[in-house]
Amino acid sequence: MNRVRLYRVLMGSLGIAFFLFGMALIVAFFLYQRPNSTPLVTTGPIGHYFVAFAGCALIGWAGGLVGAARDPWASRSVGTMTIFALVLMAVIRLVAWIIGDYYEFAGEALRAEVTAFLTMALVLIWTKPTVTESRSGGPPIPGGGE
Amino acid sequence: MILRGLATLAIGGLLTLNFLLPSMKVVARGPENLVRSDLVSELAIGGSLPPLELMDLQGRTYTREDLLGHRVLLTFERSVDW
Structure with a gap:
Protein backbone atom coordinates (compact mmCIF):
# COMPACT_ATOMS: atom_id res chain seq x y z
CA MET A 1 0.00 0.00 0.00
CA ASN A 2 1.56 3.31 -0.98
CA ARG A 3 1.83 6.26 1.35
CA VAL A 4 -1.09 8.39 0.16
CA ARG A 5 -3.34 5.35 -0.18
CA LEU A 6 -2.69 4.51 3.48
CA TYR A 7 -3.48 8.14 4.36
CA ARG A 8 -6.75 7.97 2.47
CA VAL A 9 -7.75 4.70 4.12
CA LEU A 10 -6.95 6.11 7.57
CA MET A 11 -8.80 9.37 6.97
CA GLY A 12 -11.80 7.56 5.50
CA SER A 13 -11.92 5.05 8.35
CA LEU A 14 -11.64 7.83 10.93
CA GLY A 15 -14.40 9.72 9.12
CA ILE A 16 -16.77 6.76 9.21
CA ALA A 17 -15.92 6.02 12.84
CA PHE A 18 -16.46 9.65 13.86
CA PHE A 19 -19.75 9.79 11.98
CA LEU A 20 -21.05 6.67 13.73
CA PHE A 21 -19.80 7.85 17.13
CA GLY A 22 -21.32 11.28 16.58
CA MET A 23 -24.66 9.72 15.67
CA ALA A 24 -24.50 7.54 18.78
CA LEU A 25 -23.95 10.62 20.95
CA ILE A 26 -26.91 12.41 19.39
CA VAL A 27 -29.10 9.32 19.84
CA ALA A 28 -27.96 9.20 23.49
CA PHE A 29 -29.06 12.82 23.89
CA PHE A 30 -32.54 12.18 22.47
CA LEU A 31 -33.02 8.95 24.41
CA TYR A 32 -32.12 10.83 27.60
CA GLN A 33 -35.03 13.23 27.02
CA ARG A 34 -37.58 10.48 27.63
CA PRO A 35 -39.19 10.61 31.07
CA ASN A 36 -37.53 8.30 33.63
CA SER A 37 -34.90 7.23 31.13
CA THR A 38 -31.58 5.70 32.12
CA PRO A 39 -28.85 7.74 30.44
CA LEU A 40 -26.54 5.89 28.05
CA VAL A 41 -23.83 8.37 29.00
CA THR A 42 -23.56 8.62 32.77
CA THR A 43 -24.08 12.36 33.05
CA GLY A 44 -26.87 14.86 33.69
CA PRO A 45 -28.75 17.43 31.59
CA ILE A 46 -25.77 19.77 31.18
CA GLY A 47 -23.52 16.84 30.33
CA HIS A 48 -26.00 15.68 27.70
CA TYR A 49 -26.04 19.16 26.18
CA PHE A 50 -22.32 18.78 25.59
CA VAL A 51 -22.76 15.17 24.48
CA ALA A 52 -25.10 16.35 21.73
CA PHE A 53 -22.77 19.23 20.87
CA ALA A 54 -19.83 16.83 20.57
CA GLY A 55 -21.95 14.50 18.44
CA CYS A 56 -22.80 17.28 15.98
CA ALA A 57 -19.17 18.42 15.84
CA LEU A 58 -17.99 14.86 15.21
CA ILE A 59 -20.41 14.48 12.30
CA GLY A 60 -19.14 17.73 10.80
CA TRP A 61 -15.55 16.62 11.30
CA ALA A 62 -16.42 13.26 9.73
CA GLY A 63 -17.56 15.04 6.57
CA GLY A 64 -14.20 16.77 6.29
CA LEU A 65 -12.33 13.51 6.85
CA VAL A 66 -14.29 11.68 4.16
CA GLY A 67 -13.71 14.61 1.81
CA ALA A 68 -9.98 14.46 2.53
CA ALA A 69 -10.02 10.72 1.87
CA ARG A 70 -11.69 11.29 -1.48
CA ASP A 71 -9.29 14.04 -2.55
CA PRO A 72 -6.31 14.22 -0.18
CA TRP A 73 -4.33 16.61 -2.38
CA ALA A 74 -7.03 19.28 -2.19
CA MET B 1 10.16 18.02 6.28
CA ILE B 2 11.47 20.08 9.20
CA LEU B 3 7.95 20.63 10.54
CA ARG B 4 7.18 16.94 10.21
CA GLY B 5 10.36 16.13 12.11
CA LEU B 6 9.53 18.59 14.88
CA ALA B 7 5.97 17.29 15.14
CA THR B 8 7.30 13.74 15.29
CA LEU B 9 9.68 14.71 18.09
CA ALA B 10 6.86 16.35 20.06
CA ILE B 11 4.55 13.36 19.59
CA GLY B 12 7.39 10.99 20.46
CA GLY B 13 7.90 12.94 23.68
CA LEU B 14 4.22 12.65 24.54
CA LEU B 15 4.25 8.92 23.79
CA THR B 16 7.28 8.47 26.04
CA LEU B 17 5.56 10.45 28.79
CA ASN B 18 2.47 8.29 28.38
CA PHE B 19 4.49 5.11 28.85
CA LEU B 20 6.50 6.49 31.78
CA LEU B 21 3.55 8.04 33.65
CA PRO B 22 2.73 5.07 35.90
CA SER B 23 6.32 4.92 37.16
CA MET B 24 6.67 8.66 37.77
CA LYS B 25 6.25 9.64 41.42
CA VAL B 26 5.64 13.29 40.62
CA VAL B 27 2.41 12.53 38.76
CA ALA B 28 1.41 9.49 40.77
CA ARG B 29 -2.36 9.84 40.79
CA GLY B 30 -4.72 7.16 39.59
CA PRO B 31 -7.13 5.61 42.08
CA GLU B 32 -7.09 7.23 45.50
CA ASN B 33 -6.49 4.00 47.40
CA LEU B 34 -3.25 3.51 45.48
CA VAL B 35 -2.25 7.16 45.71
CA ARG B 36 -2.77 7.19 49.47
CA SER B 37 -1.37 3.70 50.11
CA ASP B 38 1.76 5.21 51.69
CA LEU B 39 -0.28 7.07 54.30
CA VAL B 40 -1.02 5.47 57.65
CA SER B 41 -4.34 6.59 59.04
CA GLU B 42 -4.33 7.73 62.65
CA LEU B 43 -8.05 7.37 62.84
CA ALA B 44 -9.66 4.11 63.82
CA ILE B 45 -13.22 3.31 64.78
CA GLY B 46 -13.50 3.71 68.54
CA GLY B 47 -10.21 5.59 68.76
CA SER B 48 -9.59 9.17 69.87
CA LEU B 49 -9.51 12.09 67.49
CA PRO B 50 -5.91 13.29 67.08
CA PRO B 51 -5.14 16.89 68.11
CA LEU B 52 -6.36 19.27 65.45
CA GLU B 53 -6.84 22.94 64.75
CA LEU B 54 -9.36 23.94 62.10
CA MET B 55 -10.49 27.35 60.94
CA ASP B 56 -14.05 28.06 59.80
CA LEU B 57 -15.13 30.51 57.13
CA GLN B 58 -15.39 33.31 59.71
CA GLY B 59 -11.81 32.78 60.80
CA ARG B 60 -12.65 31.20 64.15
CA THR B 61 -10.31 28.44 65.19
CA TYR B 62 -11.55 25.16 66.61
CA THR B 63 -9.46 22.61 68.44
CA ARG B 64 -10.26 19.07 69.45
CA GLU B 65 -11.04 20.28 72.96
CA ASP B 66 -13.64 22.77 71.66
CA LEU B 67 -15.51 19.89 70.07
CA LEU B 68 -15.45 17.74 73.18
CA GLY B 69 -18.93 16.95 74.45
CA HIS B 70 -20.61 17.95 71.20
CA ARG B 71 -21.90 15.81 68.44
CA VAL B 72 -19.63 16.56 65.49
CA LEU B 73 -19.99 15.79 61.82
CA LEU B 74 -16.75 16.31 59.92
CA THR B 75 -16.92 16.50 56.15
CA PHE B 76 -13.92 16.83 53.85
CA GLU B 77 -13.89 18.50 50.47
CA ARG B 78 -11.12 19.16 48.04
CA SER B 79 -10.56 22.88 47.72
CA VAL B 80 -10.34 24.59 44.36
CA ASP B 81 -6.63 25.24 44.82
CA TRP B 82 -5.60 21.68 45.64
Whole structure:
Protein backbone atom coordinates (compact mmCIF):
# COMPACT_ATOMS: atom_id res chain seq x y z
CA MET A 1 0.00 0.00 0.00
CA ASN A 2 1.56 3.31 -0.98
CA ARG A 3 1.83 6.26 1.35
CA VAL A 4 -1.09 8.39 0.16
CA ARG A 5 -3.34 5.35 -0.18
CA LEU A 6 -2.69 4.51 3.48
CA TYR A 7 -3.48 8.14 4.36
CA ARG A 8 -6.75 7.97 2.47
CA VAL A 9 -7.75 4.70 4.12
CA LEU A 10 -6.95 6.11 7.57
CA MET A 11 -8.80 9.37 6.97
CA GLY A 12 -11.80 7.56 5.50
CA SER A 13 -11.92 5.05 8.35
CA LEU A 14 -11.64 7.83 10.93
CA GLY A 15 -14.40 9.72 9.12
CA ILE A 16 -16.77 6.76 9.21
CA ALA A 17 -15.92 6.02 12.84
CA PHE A 18 -16.46 9.65 13.86
CA PHE A 19 -19.75 9.79 11.98
CA LEU A 20 -21.05 6.67 13.73
CA PHE A 21 -19.80 7.85 17.13
CA GLY A 22 -21.32 11.28 16.58
CA MET A 23 -24.66 9.72 15.67
CA ALA A 24 -24.50 7.54 18.78
CA LEU A 25 -23.95 10.62 20.95
CA ILE A 26 -26.91 12.41 19.39
CA VAL A 27 -29.10 9.32 19.84
CA ALA A 28 -27.96 9.20 23.49
CA PHE A 29 -29.06 12.82 23.89
CA PHE A 30 -32.54 12.18 22.47
CA LEU A 31 -33.02 8.95 24.41
CA TYR A 32 -32.12 10.83 27.60
CA GLN A 33 -35.03 13.23 27.02
CA ARG A 34 -37.58 10.48 27.63
CA PRO A 35 -39.19 10.61 31.07
CA ASN A 36 -37.53 8.30 33.63
CA SER A 37 -34.90 7.23 31.13
CA THR A 38 -31.58 5.70 32.12
CA PRO A 39 -28.85 7.74 30.44
CA LEU A 40 -26.54 5.89 28.05
CA VAL A 41 -23.83 8.37 29.00
CA THR A 42 -23.56 8.62 32.77
CA THR A 43 -24.08 12.36 33.05
CA GLY A 44 -26.87 14.86 33.69
CA PRO A 45 -28.75 17.43 31.59
CA ILE A 46 -25.77 19.77 31.18
CA GLY A 47 -23.52 16.84 30.33
CA HIS A 48 -26.00 15.68 27.70
CA TYR A 49 -26.04 19.16 26.18
CA PHE A 50 -22.32 18.78 25.59
CA VAL A 51 -22.76 15.17 24.48
CA ALA A 52 -25.10 16.35 21.73
CA PHE A 53 -22.77 19.23 20.87
CA ALA A 54 -19.83 16.83 20.57
CA GLY A 55 -21.95 14.50 18.44
CA CYS A 56 -22.80 17.28 15.98
CA ALA A 57 -19.17 18.42 15.84
CA LEU A 58 -17.99 14.86 15.21
CA ILE A 59 -20.41 14.48 12.30
CA GLY A 60 -19.14 17.73 10.80
CA TRP A 61 -15.55 16.62 11.30
CA ALA A 62 -16.42 13.26 9.73
CA GLY A 63 -17.56 15.04 6.57
CA GLY A 64 -14.20 16.77 6.29
CA LEU A 65 -12.33 13.51 6.85
CA VAL A 66 -14.29 11.68 4.16
CA GLY A 67 -13.71 14.61 1.81
CA ALA A 68 -9.98 14.46 2.53
CA ALA A 69 -10.02 10.72 1.87
CA ARG A 70 -11.69 11.29 -1.48
CA ASP A 71 -9.29 14.04 -2.55
CA PRO A 72 -6.31 14.22 -0.18
CA TRP A 73 -4.33 16.61 -2.38
CA ALA A 74 -7.03 19.28 -2.19
CA SER A 75 -7.73 18.86 1.53
CA ARG A 76 -4.35 19.00 3.25
CA SER A 77 -5.59 21.38 5.93
CA VAL A 78 -8.18 18.81 7.05
CA GLY A 79 -5.33 16.39 7.63
CA THR A 80 -3.25 18.99 9.44
CA MET A 81 -6.08 19.99 11.77
CA THR A 82 -7.01 16.35 12.34
CA ILE A 83 -3.44 15.63 13.45
CA PHE A 84 -3.56 18.69 15.72
CA ALA A 85 -6.90 17.59 17.20
CA LEU A 86 -5.67 14.02 17.74
CA VAL A 87 -2.64 15.32 19.66
CA LEU A 88 -4.86 17.69 21.62
CA MET A 89 -7.21 14.86 22.55
CA ALA A 90 -4.20 12.82 23.67
CA VAL A 91 -2.92 15.68 25.85
CA ILE A 92 -6.37 16.08 27.43
CA ARG A 93 -6.40 12.36 28.26
CA LEU A 94 -2.91 12.58 29.71
CA VAL A 95 -4.01 15.42 31.98
CA ALA A 96 -7.16 13.49 32.91
CA TRP A 97 -5.04 10.47 33.87
CA ILE A 98 -2.65 12.60 35.92
CA ILE A 99 -5.45 14.44 37.75
CA GLY A 100 -6.97 11.10 38.74
CA ASP A 101 -10.59 12.22 38.99
CA TYR A 102 -11.45 10.31 35.83
CA TYR A 103 -9.66 7.12 36.84
CA GLU A 104 -12.69 5.40 38.31
CA PHE A 105 -14.66 6.19 35.15
CA ALA A 106 -12.03 5.54 32.49
CA GLY A 107 -9.18 3.67 34.19
CA GLU A 108 -6.19 2.80 32.04
CA ALA A 109 -8.30 3.23 28.90
CA LEU A 110 -7.14 6.84 28.97
CA ARG A 111 -3.51 5.87 28.38
CA ALA A 112 -4.50 3.31 25.75
CA GLU A 113 -6.39 6.04 23.91
CA VAL A 114 -3.38 8.35 24.17
CA THR A 115 -1.23 5.70 22.52
CA ALA A 116 -3.81 5.13 19.78
CA PHE A 117 -4.32 8.85 19.05
CA LEU A 118 -0.61 9.70 19.00
CA THR A 119 0.23 6.69 16.83
CA MET A 120 -2.53 7.69 14.45
CA ALA A 121 -1.21 11.28 14.40
CA LEU A 122 2.32 10.05 13.63
CA VAL A 123 1.12 7.89 10.76
CA LEU A 124 -0.97 10.75 9.35
CA ILE A 125 1.97 13.16 9.58
CA TRP A 126 4.18 10.93 7.48
CA THR A 127 1.54 9.81 4.98
CA LYS A 128 -0.10 13.20 4.39
CA PRO A 129 0.47 14.59 0.90
CA THR A 130 3.23 17.18 0.78
CA VAL A 131 2.70 20.75 -0.39
CA THR A 132 4.45 19.89 -3.64
CA GLU A 133 2.13 16.95 -4.22
CA SER A 134 -0.91 19.10 -3.47
CA ARG A 135 0.18 21.85 -5.85
CA SER A 136 0.61 19.35 -8.63
CA GLY A 137 -2.84 17.91 -7.90
CA GLY A 138 -1.46 14.45 -7.26
CA PRO A 139 1.71 12.45 -6.75
CA PRO A 140 4.78 14.06 -8.38
CA ILE A 141 5.79 12.69 -11.73
CA PRO A 142 8.83 10.40 -11.29
CA GLY A 143 11.91 12.24 -12.42
CA GLY A 144 10.02 15.49 -12.75
CA GLY A 145 10.50 18.62 -10.65
CA GLU A 146 8.66 21.76 -9.81
CA MET B 1 10.16 18.02 6.28
CA ILE B 2 11.47 20.08 9.20
CA LEU B 3 7.95 20.63 10.54
CA ARG B 4 7.18 16.94 10.21
CA GLY B 5 10.36 16.13 12.11
CA LEU B 6 9.53 18.59 14.88
CA ALA B 7 5.97 17.29 15.14
CA THR B 8 7.30 13.74 15.29
CA LEU B 9 9.68 14.71 18.09
CA ALA B 10 6.86 16.35 20.06
CA ILE B 11 4.55 13.36 19.59
CA GLY B 12 7.39 10.99 20.46
CA GLY B 13 7.90 12.94 23.68
CA LEU B 14 4.22 12.65 24.54
CA LEU B 15 4.25 8.92 23.79
CA THR B 16 7.28 8.47 26.04
CA LEU B 17 5.56 10.45 28.79
CA ASN B 18 2.47 8.29 28.38
CA PHE B 19 4.49 5.11 28.85
CA LEU B 20 6.50 6.49 31.78
CA LEU B 21 3.55 8.04 33.65
CA PRO B 22 2.73 5.07 35.90
CA SER B 23 6.32 4.92 37.16
CA MET B 24 6.67 8.66 37.77
CA LYS B 25 6.25 9.64 41.42
CA VAL B 26 5.64 13.29 40.62
CA VAL B 27 2.41 12.53 38.76
CA ALA B 28 1.41 9.49 40.77
CA ARG B 29 -2.36 9.84 40.79
CA GLY B 30 -4.72 7.16 39.59
CA PRO B 31 -7.13 5.61 42.08
CA GLU B 32 -7.09 7.23 45.50
CA ASN B 33 -6.49 4.00 47.40
CA LEU B 34 -3.25 3.51 45.48
CA VAL B 35 -2.25 7.16 45.71
CA ARG B 36 -2.77 7.19 49.47
CA SER B 37 -1.37 3.70 50.11
CA ASP B 38 1.76 5.21 51.69
CA LEU B 39 -0.28 7.07 54.30
CA VAL B 40 -1.02 5.47 57.65
CA SER B 41 -4.34 6.59 59.04
CA GLU B 42 -4.33 7.73 62.65
CA LEU B 43 -8.05 7.37 62.84
CA ALA B 44 -9.66 4.11 63.82
CA ILE B 45 -13.22 3.31 64.78
CA GLY B 46 -13.50 3.71 68.54
CA GLY B 47 -10.21 5.59 68.76
CA SER B 48 -9.59 9.17 69.87
CA LEU B 49 -9.51 12.09 67.49
CA PRO B 50 -5.91 13.29 67.08
CA PRO B 51 -5.14 16.89 68.11
CA LEU B 52 -6.36 19.27 65.45
CA GLU B 53 -6.84 22.94 64.75
CA LEU B 54 -9.36 23.94 62.10
CA MET B 55 -10.49 27.35 60.94
CA ASP B 56 -14.05 28.06 59.80
CA LEU B 57 -15.13 30.51 57.13
CA GLN B 58 -15.39 33.31 59.71
CA GLY B 59 -11.81 32.78 60.80
CA ARG B 60 -12.65 31.20 64.15
CA THR B 61 -10.31 28.44 65.19
CA TYR B 62 -11.55 25.16 66.61
CA THR B 63 -9.46 22.61 68.44
CA ARG B 64 -10.26 19.07 69.45
CA GLU B 65 -11.04 20.28 72.96
CA ASP B 66 -13.64 22.77 71.66
CA LEU B 67 -15.51 19.89 70.07
CA LEU B 68 -15.45 17.74 73.18
CA GLY B 69 -18.93 16.95 74.45
CA HIS B 70 -20.61 17.95 71.20
CA ARG B 71 -21.90 15.81 68.44
CA VAL B 72 -19.63 16.56 65.49
CA LEU B 73 -19.99 15.79 61.82
CA LEU B 74 -16.75 16.31 59.92
CA THR B 75 -16.92 16.50 56.15
CA PHE B 76 -13.92 16.83 53.85
CA GLU B 77 -13.89 18.50 50.47
CA ARG B 78 -11.12 19.16 48.04
CA SER B 79 -10.56 22.88 47.72
CA VAL B 80 -10.34 24.59 44.36
CA ASP B 81 -6.63 25.24 44.82
CA TRP B 82 -5.60 21.68 45.64
